[in-house]
Amino acid sequence: MTSPDPEMTPEPDSKARLRLWLKLLKVTRSVEADLREALRTEFASTLPRFDVMSALSRHAEGLKMSELSGLLKVSNGNVTGIVERLVEDGIALREAVPGDRRASRVRLTRKGAEEFARQASEHEHWVNELLGALEAEEATAMILQLDRIIREEAQ
Template sequence: MAAGRSRRRGGDPGVRDEPDSKARLRLWLKLLKVTRGIEAELRERLRVEFASTLPRFDVMSALARNSDGLKMSELSGLLKVSNGNVTGIVDRLVEDGHVQREAVPGDRRASRVRLTAQGEAEFSRQAAEHETWVTNLLQALDPQEASDMTQRLNRILREETR
């Protein structure tokens, strides 16, 4: 049998000795562990350094990338969270003066949200620190290794969308 191919163990059709499958399972578990660890560290640093949260950072990031603003439904779709979750976060960002709501002409029920000048400045400050944190958390990889890994993960994402 070719190396790396799956083989049945002990003739039991329900039990497989699958080296390729096991290696991929170990990779998945390691990716999950690394991702959760980095995310937990980023959450903690946002909380401690900016009295903020990762969801708030994500909303501000999405709005920073869309200077014309986004409808609430667009924002929730982009972030892949419910409208209710986004509404609560936006409400607090409005209270803090980081985001403003605007009526959407021709649609009384919709509002568009965008960063205020204060919000842009605050997000810029947080984003710079966030980038430094991520760089430090991933310093075990040199820039070429990070680029190579990104390309490999992009291959998985492309396969996933087929």
């Protein structure tokens, strides 16, 4: 992203894009707050804990802590406490990585996989309700538009 040139006048579409960004942010924060509350009340859990379980559920062989924090785009320190509690609760298992004494691999236990499946099903239901104002075709069109932004950013 480049810094704005103070002598340049904003392009005509910039206000619309700014309003879009603010609206995306507002919707994201609202949905996230509702999901946090639902996870707290229904499962006595947190969104970060759900995110860690979700990442682990996609990697049955497990993930090193650095891989897990990389996937979630958070520091190792943020993930460590969550993983510790998941291990204490029998949801995750930490295993040594052969040939690397400092590294450990984390994976869901059978209990953890079952618990995540239960929570993920409810999570999908909640998101479906929260975004129910959109038809499936509208949601798909928005995904395609957002993917365009992601591709542009990657270049």
